[in-house]
Amino acid sequence: xxxxxxxxxxxxxxxxxxxxxxxxxxxxxxxxxxxxxxxxxxxxxxxxxxxxxxxxxxxxxxxxxxxxxxxxxxxxxxxxxxxxxxxxxxxxxxxxxxxxxxxxxxxxxxxxxxxxxxxxxxxxxxxxxxxxxxxxxxxxxxxxxxxxxxxxxxxxxxxxxxxxxxxxxxxxxxxxxxxxxxxxxxxxxxxxxxxxxxxxxxxxxxxxxxxxxxxxxxxxxxxxxxxxxxxxxxxxxxxxxxxxxxxxxxxxxxxxxxxxxxxxxxxxxxxxxxxxxxxxxxxxxxxxx
Amino acid sequence: xxxxxxxxxxxxxxxxxxxxxxxxxxxxxxxxxxxxxxxxxxxxxxxxxxxxxxxxxxxxxxxxxxxxxxxxxxxxxxxxxxxxxxxxxxxxxxxxxxxxxxxxxxxxxxxxxxxxxxxxxxxxxxxxxxxxxxxxxxxxxxxxxxxxxxxxxxxxxxxxxxxxxxxxxxxxxxxxxxxxxxxxxxxxxxxxxxxxxxxxxxxxxxxxxxxxxxxxxxxxxxxxxxxxxxxxxxxxxxxxxxxxxxxxxxxxxxxxxxxxxxxxxxxxxxxxxxxxxxxxxxxxxxxxxxxxxxxxxxxxxxxxxxxxxxxxxxxxxxxxxxxxxxxxxxxxxxxxxxxxxxxxxxxxxxxxxxxxxxxxxxxxxxxxxxxxxxxxxxxxxxxxxxxxxxxxxxxxxxxxxxxxxxxxxxxxxxxxxxxxxxxxxx
Numbered sequence: 089x090x091x092x093x094x095x096x097x098x099x100x101x102x103x104x105x106x107x108x109x110x111x112x113x114x115x116x117x118x119x120x121x122x123x124x125x126x127x128x129x130x131x132x133x134x135x136x137x138x139x140x141x142x143x144x145x146x147x148x149x150x151x152x153x154x155x156x157x158x159x160x161x162x163x164x165x166x167x168x169x170x171x172x173x174x175x176x177x178x179x180x181x182x183x184x185x186x187x188x189x190x191x192x193x194x195x196x197x198x199x200x201x202x203x204x205x206x207x208x209x210x211x212x213x214x215x216x217x218x219x220x221x222x223x224x225x226x227x228x229x230x231x232x233x234x235x236x237x238x239x240x241x242x243x244x245x246x247x248x249x250x251x252x253x254x255x256x257x258x259x260x261x262x263x264x265x266x267x268x269x270x271x272x273x274x275x276x277x278x279x280x281x282x283x284x285x286x287x288x289x290x291x292x293x294x295x296x297x298x299x300x301x302x303x304x305x306x307x308x309x310x311x312x313x314x315x316x317x318x319x320x321x322x323x324x325x326x327x328x329x330x331x332x333x334x335x336x337x338x339x340x341x342x343x344x345x346x347x348x349x350x351x352x353x354x355x356x357x358x359x360x361x362x363x364x365x366x367x368x369x370x371x372x373x374x375x376x377x
Numbered sequence: 378x379x380x381x382x383x384x385x386x387x388x389x390x391x392x393x394x395x396x397x398x399x400x401x402x403x404x405x406x407x408x409x410x411x412x413x414x415x416x417x418x419x420x421x422x423x424x425x426x427x428x429x430x431x432x433x434x435x436x437x438x439x440x441x442x443x444x445x446x447x448x449x450x451x452x453x454x455x456x457x458x459x460x461x462x463x464x465x466x467x468x469x470x471x472x473x474x475x476x477x478x479x480x481x482x483x484x485x486x487x488x489x490x491x492x493x494x495x496x497x498x499x500x501x502x503x504x505x506x507x508x509x510x511x512x513x514x515x516x517x518x519x520x521x522x523x524x525x526x527x528x529x530x531x532x533x534x535x536x537x538x539x540x541x542x543x544x545x546x547x548x549x550x551x552x553x554x555x556x557x558x559x560x561x562x563x564x565x566x567x568x569x570x571x572x573x574x575x576x577x578x579x580x581x582x583x584x585x586x587x588x589x590x591x592x593x594x595x596x597x598x599x600x601x602x603x604x605x606x607x608x609x610x611x612x613x614x615x616x617x618x619x620x621x622x623x624x625x626x627x628x629x630x631x632x633x634x635x636x637x638x639x640x641x642x643x644x645x646x647x648x649x650x651x652x653x654x655x656x657x658x659x660x661x662x663x664x665x666x667x668x669x670x671x672x673x674x675x676x677x678x679x680x681x682x683x684x685x686x687x688x689x690x691x692x693x694x695x696x697x698x699x700x701x702x703x704x705x706x707x708x709x710x711x712x713x714x715x716x717x718x719x720x721x722x723x724x725x726x727x728x729x730x731x732x733x734x735x736x737x738x739x740x741x742x743x744x745x746x747x748x749x750x751x752x753x754x755x756x757x758x759x760x761x762x763x764x765x766x767x768x769x770x771x772x773x774x775x776x777x778x779x780x781x782x783x784x785x786x787x788x789x790x791x792x793x794x795x796x797x798x799x800x801x802x803x
Contacts, residue, residue, distance in 0.1 A: 142663045142664070143663060143664040144642065144643075144662070144663060144664050144665060144666060147639045147642070147643060148643065149643075167411075225444075226444060229444045229448075230444075230448065233448050233450075233451075238452055239452060317433070317437055317440065317441055318440065318441060318444060321401070321431060321452060322401070322429050322430070322431035325431070325433075329433065329437070332433065332434045332436075332437055333406040333432060333433045333434045333437075334406065334434070335406075335434045335435070335436065336405060336406045336407050336434060336435060337405055337407050337435050337512065337652075337654070338407050338408065338652075338654055338655060338658065339634070339635040339638055339655070339658065339664075340635050
């Protein structure tokens with residue numbers, strides 16, 4: 089009897105341990121993940137909280153909860169030209185990305201397949217990115233001034249292309265260099281022309297990568313500050329420049345700034361589902377799997 | 378193609394082939410800019426000229442302005458110049474002298490507060506700017522606490538003198554000490570006599586200047602010999618360090634004016650030495666819980682002068698329209714309307730204009746403050762000066778460097794810059 093009870097106790101104990109282990113396996117990663125997510129999400133939640141109060145409440149210690157109000161969101165569109173900023177940012181970031189993508193795809197393809205210009209040209213393309221942007225902005229300013237392009241969308245789009253094209257080309261080289269070359273060869277053997285192989289085979293296979301790169305380029309252009317500051321004017325100021333203007337000689341308009349920040353990150357949030365899908369796919373390069 | 382044509386059109390317009398109907402101005406995002414925007418329809422009615430004001434943040438203005446000013450023709454017809462940049466902009470020859478226009482149109486420069494005309498008007502006898510607004514520094518204090526009989530009795534008992542609006546530096550220091558308290562008895566100070574803005578560079582440089590003047594010190598003598606290691610300067614730093622350690626909230630060493638303002642606005646301090654323009658915010662229920670409880674008074678020994686001036690850059694595409702605008706915006710009726718909206722005046726008569734005083738009862742005090750202000754060293758390297766001496770001031774205030782040594786180093790940095798600029802012979 090005693091032996092029996094001991095035997096029956098042992099599996100029971102190990103079941104508890106197993107349950108504990110399972111719990112630990114679930115809980116520990118979650119605790120760690122929650123801690124890290126909180127580090128990223130909490131500041132955003134705080135920004136939301138400040139955006140719904142006024143400057144006085146925003147700085148109260150200990151924090152005080154008041155009825156949320158939307159004045160700040162109304163004010164940034166009525167008292168400040170956030171509508172214009174938003175439009176400018178959208179036009180510039182979308183155009184700069186859409187123009188850069190095909191050009192960079194061609195360039196990246198040429199690098200990957202024909203090794204055009206060798207390493208020297210690749211480095212040359214990248215070299216503009218090695219300089220601090222402030223070195224580029226003055227010559228660009230002088231050129232755009234001569235062409236009368238200061239305070240136009242065109243100036244900003246051109247300027248952002250100087251960032252986007254090298255950046256995208258370099259990312260895309262990696263996609264075109266992968267196993268897709270074998271698929272392309274197979275297509276060629278089956279009678280496809282170079283162009284057909286590129287359009288029908290390479291592009292679709294590399295599509296997740298191209299999309300992921302495009303999203304990154306969009307964000308790069310959306311957040312860009314220095315070129316936007318120097319090359320834009322009142323009609324073409326973008327969101328980062330608009331947000332910076334909330335900091336003045338009479339203090340930081342913290343509540344308005346928070347509202348503006350939230351509006352500015354909305355499009356990036358909207359891109360989030362796509363990013364998850366394509367970014368992961370793009371990064372894992374699973375063409376043949 | 379369309380864009381190219383447009384570009385060409387803009388270029389031609391800029392070359393003076395067509396008369397520009399719109400002038401462009403770069404300004405800072407401050408309330409004074411908004412007040413002018415509100416009044417622009419009047420200018421349009423008077424002259425038919427549209428005004429396009431671009432308002433950006435102070436820290437970005439310089440980087441945006443310089444490429445525009447270097448270019449043979451920029452996009453801004455009118456600019457506003459902070460006193461910081463006056464030395465740099467005039468020495469580089471970027472601003473157009475206004476003397477001929479002032480003379481031609483009979484503009485009476487005597488209408489401006491002389492100290493402001495010296496700061497953001499004349500440079501070496503040439504008029505480059507008309508003063509636009511002032512942000513000189515003063516002491517903002519809690520008048521309700523001074524009026525409290527309990528405080529008055531306790532103060533008299535402790536120091537043997539009346540508690541009143543501070544007239545001397547010694548009196549102010551005693552008040553700062555007196556009001557620094559632990560109000561809830563947990564052993565930690567939670568109400569402060571003053572708020573220090575000790576952040577490196579601009580923040581500490583601006584505030585400490587008032588401590589220097591209060592102790593009877595100067596930055597330099599008439600011949601630009603630096604005096605930042607004088608006994609007065611060392612004493613000013615001792616006062617500053619004492620306030621930072623004992624009478625100002627923890628973290629003050631990295632505060633700037635905005636953080637300092639918020640401590641005051643949350644009702645956690647008795648006073649602070651700050652820009653007069655911040656006073657309006659303390660009376661605004663949206664940003665302050667001490668509405669109606671604050672007063673403003675000159676810094677004992679003189680506060681730091683500060684201001685902005687209107688200027689026409691040499692790269693201005695339409696200097697004629699630019700001058701028309703400056704004349705209009707500085708005309709008495711418009712300057713008065715700006716003051717009524719809350720703008721910081723620069724013309725003597727406006728401070729005491731009955732309508733203005735009725736709406737802003739403290740404006741005559743502002744005039745008194747302006748009469749006693751002293752100038753920061755304005756020369757080609759003011760920006761570098763603030764950076765280098767501001768670092769030494771911060772090191773001394775936070776105890777990372779011995780005060781005497783820090784002031785000597787600051788003085789030496791100043792001497793080198795003054796020599797580099799030709800103000801001082803080696």
